[in-house]
Amino acid sequence: xxxxxxxxxxxxxxxxxxxxxxxxxxxxxxxxxxxxxxxxxxxxxxxxxxxxxxxxxxxxxxxxxxxxxxxxxxxxxxxxxxxxxxxxxxxxxxxxxxxxxxxxxxxxxxxxxxxxxxxxxxxxxxxxxxxxxxxxxxxxxxxxxxxxxxxxxxxxxxxxxxxxxxxxxxxxxxxxxxxxxxxxxxxxxxxxxxxxxxxxxxxxxxxxxxxxxxxxxxxxxxxxxxxxxxxxxxxxxxxxxxxxxxxxxxxxxxxxxxxxxxxxxxxxxxxxxxxxxxxxxxxxxxxxxxxxxxxxxxxxxxxxxxxxxxxxxxxxxxxxxxxxxxxxxxxxxxxxxxxxxxxxxxxxxxxxxxxxxxxxxxxxxxxxxxxxxxxxxxxxxxx
Amino acid sequence: xxxxxxxxxxxxxxxxxxxxxxxxxxxxxxxxxxxxxxxxxxxxxxxxxxxxxxxxxxxxxxxxxxxxxxxxxxxxxxxxxxxxxxxxxxxxxxxxxxxxxxxxxxxxxxxxxxxxxxxxxxxxxxxxxxxxxxxxxxxxxxxxxxxxxxxxxxxxxxxxxxxxxxxxxxxxxxxxxxxxxxxxxxxxxxxxxxxxxxxxxxxxxxxxxxxxxxxxxxxxxxxxxxxxxxxxxxxxxxxxxxxxxxxxxxxxxxxxxxxxxxxxxxxxxxxxxxxxxxxxxxxxxxxxxxxxxxxxxxxxxxxxxxxxxxxxxxxxxxxxxxxxxxxxxxxxxxxxxxxxxxxxxxxxxxxxxxxxxxxxxxxxxxxxxxxxxxxxxxxxxxx
Ligand SMILES: CC(C)[C@H](C(=O)O)[C@@H](O)C(=O)O
Ligand SMILES: CC(C)[C@H](C(=O)O)[C@@H](O)C(=O)O
Numbered sequence: 001x002x003x004x005x006x007x008x009x010x011x012x013x014x015x016x017x018x019x020x021x022x023x024x025x026x027x028x029x030x031x032x033x034x035x036x037x038x039x040x041x042x043x044x045x046x047x048x049x050x051x052x053x054x055x056x057x058x059x060x061x062x063x064x065x066x067x068x069x070x071x072x073x074x075x076x077x078x079x080x081x082x083x084x085x086x087x088x089x090x091x092x093x094x095x096x097x098x099x100x101x102x103x104x105x106x107x108x109x110x111x112x113x114x115x116x117x118x119x120x121x122x123x124x125x126x127x128x129x130x131x132x133x134x135x136x137x138x139x140x141x142x143x144x145x146x147x148x149x150x151x152x153x154x155x156x157x158x159x160x161x162x163x164x165x166x167x168x169x170x171x172x173x174x175x176x177x178x179x180x181x182x183x184x185x186x187x188x189x190x191x192x193x194x195x196x197x198x199x200x201x202x203x204x205x206x207x208x209x210x211x212x213x214x215x216x217x218x219x220x221x222x223x224x225x226x227x228x229x230x231x232x233x234x235x236x237x238x239x240x241x242x243x244x245x246x247x248x249x250x251x252x253x254x255x256x257x258x259x260x261x262x263x264x265x266x267x268x269x270x271x272x273x274x275x276x277x278x279x280x281x282x283x284x285x286x287x288x289x290x291x292x293x294x295x296x297x298x299x300x301x302x303x304x305x306x307x308x309x310x311x312x313x314x315x316x317x318x319x320x321x322x323x324x325x326x327x328x329x330x331x332x333x334x335x336x337x338x339x340x341x342x343x344x345x346x347x348x349x350x351x352x353x354x355x356x357x358x359x360x361x362x363x364x365x366x367x368x369x370x371x372x373x374x375x376x377x378x379x380x381x382x383x
Numbered sequence: 384x385x386x387x388x389x390x391x392x393x394x395x396x397x398x399x400x401x402x403x404x405x406x407x408x409x410x411x412x413x414x415x416x417x418x419x420x421x422x423x424x425x426x427x428x429x430x431x432x433x434x435x436x437x438x439x440x441x442x443x444x445x446x447x448x449x450x451x452x453x454x455x456x457x458x459x460x461x462x463x464x465x466x467x468x469x470x471x472x473x474x475x476x477x478x479x480x481x482x483x484x485x486x487x488x489x490x491x492x493x494x495x496x497x498x499x500x501x502x503x504x505x506x507x508x509x510x511x512x513x514x515x516x517x518x519x520x521x522x523x524x525x526x527x528x529x530x531x532x533x534x535x536x537x538x539x540x541x542x543x544x545x546x547x548x549x550x551x552x553x554x555x556x557x558x559x560x561x562x563x564x565x566x567x568x569x570x571x572x573x574x575x576x577x578x579x580x581x582x583x584x585x586x587x588x589x590x591x592x593x594x595x596x597x598x599x600x601x602x603x604x605x606x607x608x609x610x611x612x613x614x615x616x617x618x619x620x621x622x623x624x625x626x627x628x629x630x631x632x633x634x635x636x637x638x639x640x641x642x643x644x645x646x647x648x649x650x651x652x653x654x655x656x657x658x659x660x661x662x663x664x665x666x667x668x669x670x671x672x673x674x675x676x677x678x679x680x681x682x683x684x685x686x687x688x689x690x691x692x693x694x695x696x697x698x699x700x701x702x703x704x705x706x707x708x709x710x711x712x713x714x715x716x717x718x719x720x721x722x723x724x725x726x727x728x729x730x731x732x733x734x735x736x737x738x739x740x741x742x743x744x745x746x747x748x749x750x751x752x753x754x755x756x757x758x759x760x761x762x763x764x765x766x
Contacts, residue, residue, distance in 0.1 A: 154552075164557035166555040170552075171548065171550055174548075253660045253664050277632040
C-alpha cells in the first residue's frame with residue numbers, strides 16, 4: 001500500500017553534541033526525500049538547549065512544550081542533558097532531573113510506553129566481547145517506559161540529619177504490564193516472519209522465537225510475582241513463542257557471557273534502562289545504538305526517536321561526535337513510518353545500509369562528524 | 384601479632400552443587416591446618432537442603448537457625464536455592480523467596496551490611512572481553528547489603544484483576560548509607576597501602592585510589608539525592624581518595640567497555656547485586672568468583688562467605704561443578720580471619736596461590752570437581 005502521507009517531524013537538537021549529529025540526520029533525510037518523490041517529510045526545529053534555556057527563562061523548556069509537540073507525527077531528538085557546572089555538594093546547578101525533565105515528560109506526556117533497542121551488530125562496529133559468536137547477536141530489548149521504578153514517588157524524612165529515612169516507591173499496574181508483555185510477544189512473532197524472509201531462522205526448543213522476562217522476583221516479591229503470573233498467563237496466547245525467565249543480575253551477566261542466546265527480552269523501566277544500555281555495548285557501543293520510544297496502541301501520539309548516547313558536553317561543538325547512532329535513529333523513525341508508508345520503509349533501508357557500508361569501510365572511528373555525514377550522503381545520492 | 388584463637392566455622396553445604404564444592408573447601412582447610420600448627424580451625428556442618436528440608440518440616444530451615452549459627456566466628460556457605468518443580472503458573476512450588484529466605488535472613492540477622500566482591504583476574508580464568516587491558520582489572524565492588532531495594536515492602540491492590548496496582552518500596556537510611564560509604568573510602572585507603580607494597584600503584588588525577596558512587600539519581604531522586612549529598616560530605620574526610628559518580632546504566636555499560644578504569648565502586652543493594660554479578664563476569668565468571676557478606680562494625684557477629692554461583696541443581700551430584708569459586712571463598716574467609724591472625728593470613732595466601740596455579744596450569748575447565756580438589760590439595764601439601 002502506498003499513502004500520500006506527509007510526515008511532520010519535530011526536530012529537537014537538544015544539548016551538547018545534539019545539534020551537530022542532528023544536522024547530519026536532517027541532511028540525510030533531505031537527501032532521501034529529494035531522491036524519492038513518494039517520500040514526503042516536513043520538519044520544524046525546536047531549539048531548547050536545556051541549560052541555556054533555563055538560564056534565560058528559569059525552566060528547561062517552554063512551559064507549553066508538550067502542546068507544541070503534540071501535533072507532530074514523530075519527534076527526532078539529538079540529545080538532552082546539560083546541567084551546567086557542579087557545586088560544592090557535588091550537585092549540578094541545574095539538577096540532572098531538571099535538565100532531563102523534558103525527556104521523561106515527553107515519554108510520559110505522549111504515553112510512549114515502550115522503549116525498544118534492537119541489537120544486531122553492524123560490520124565495523126566496535127566489538128567488546130572476545131567470543132566470535134558475539135558477532136551474531138540478534139536481540140531486541142523491550143523496556144516498560146511508563147511507570148515502575150520511574151514514578152519517582154517517595155520522600156525524605158529528617159532530611160540531612162543522622163535520622164534521615166528515605167523512601168522511594170515503584171508502582172506497577174496490570175494495565176501497563178499487560179501491554180508491554182503482549183507487545184514483546186507480538187514483536188517476537190514479527191521477528192519470526194522477518195527471519196523467515198531473510199533466511200536466518202532460529203530454534204528455541206522447537207519454537208522460532210523466544211521472549212525472556214526479566215525481574216528480581218526473589219528479592220522484590222510484589223511486582224516480581226505480578227509480572228511472573230501475567231507473563232505465564234499471556235504466554236498461553238502465544239503457544240508458538242518460547243518463554244524464559246531471568247533474574248536481572250543473572251541477565252546482566254549473561255548479556256556479557258552469552259548474549260547470542262537471547263531473542264526478545266522484556267523488562268521493567270529500571271531493569272530495562274540497564275539492559276538497553278548493556279544492549280548498546282553489544283551493538284558496538286553508544287556510537288552506533290539507536291532507540292525508539294513508542295506508543296503502539298495510539299499512533300496519533302508522536303513517538304520519540306533518540307540515539308542511546310547522551311549529550312557529551314565535553315566534546316560538543318568540536319565536530320568530533322560520531323553521527324552513526326543519530327543516523328540509525330533517523331532510520332528507525334523511517335522504519336516506524338514504513339509500517340504505513342512504502343517509501344519511508346525503502347528510505348529507512350537505504351539509510352541503514354549507507355551507515356552500515358560506511359562503518360564497514362572505515363575502521364577509523366576518529367573521522368569528523370561532517371566527514372561521516374558527507375560520506376553517507378554521497379552514498380545515498382549514488383544508490 | 385599471633386593469637387591462639389581457634390576459629391569456629393559453621394559450614395552450610397546447602398543445595399544443589401553446594402555439598403560437592405564445600406567438600407573440596409573443607410579438605411583444603413584441613414590440609415592447611417594440618418601443615419601449620421599456628422592455624423586452629425574447627426567446624427560444624429549444618430545440613431539444611433532447602434527443598435528437602437521444606438518437604439520434611441514445612442519450612443526451608445530450622446526455625447532457630449539464626450540462633451544455631453550465632454555463636455560461630457564465620458559461616459561458610461556452599462549454595463542455596465532449590466525451589467523444586469515449577470507449576471502451571473510458571474512459579475516454583477517452594478517459591479524462590481522461600482528457598483532463598485535463609486540467605487537473606489542470615490545477611491539481615493547478623494547485620495552483614497556489606498557485600499564485597501574483589502575483581503582481579505587469575506591467569507587461566509575465562510576472559511569474556513576482547514580488549515587486553517581487561518586482564519589488568521583491579522576493582523572492588525562494595526554493595527550495601529542491609530536495606531534499600533531489598534526491604535521488600537509494598538503490596539498488591541486488586542490482586543490478579545485488571546485493576547491491579549502494585550507498590551514496591553525501597554527504604555534507605557542515613558545510618559546505613561553513612562557506614563557503607565565510609566567503608567568504601569576505608570577500603571580504598573587499604574588498597575593504596577597494599578598496592579604500594581606490591582608495586583602496582585595507580586593514579587587518579589594525582590590520587591592513588593578512587594571511589595565511584597553509583598546511583599540512578601536522575602530518575603530516582605529521593606535516595607539518589609541523599610546518597611549524592613552524603614557521598615560528597617564523607618569524601619571531605621578522605622582528601623587523599625579521588626571520587627567519581629556514575630549512573631547505574633552507564634556504570635553497567637562501562638563495566639563492559641572499560642572496566643579497568645574503576646577502582647572501588649559503591650552501590651545500593653539492588654544496583655550492587657547487578658554490579659557484583661557483572662564483576663564476577665569480569666573475574667572470569669561465576670566459576671572463579673568468591674564473595675563475602677561482612678559486618679565490619681561488629682566482629683562478634685559472624686560474617687558469611689559464599690561463592691557467587693548458585694546451586695545449579697541441573698548438574699548437582701555429577702562431580703562436574705568447578706570448586707574454584709568455593710576454594711577462593713574459603714581463602715576470602717581466611718583473609719578475613721587473617722586481619723587478626725597471622726597464620727590464617729598465611730593460609731589464605733597459600734590457598735589463593737594454589738587455586739591460581741591450578742587454574743593457570745589447566746585451561747581445561749571440564750575436569751571433575753574432585754580432580755581439581757585433589758590437585759589443589761596436593762599443591763598445598765607440597766608448598
Ligand atoms: C537520562 C535518563 C533519565 C534516561 C533513563 O534512565 O531513562 C536514559 O538513561 C535513557 O535510558 O534514556
Ligand atoms: C539469591 C539472591 C536473593 C541474591 C541477591 O539478590 O542478593 C543473589 O543474587 C546474590 O547476589 O547473592
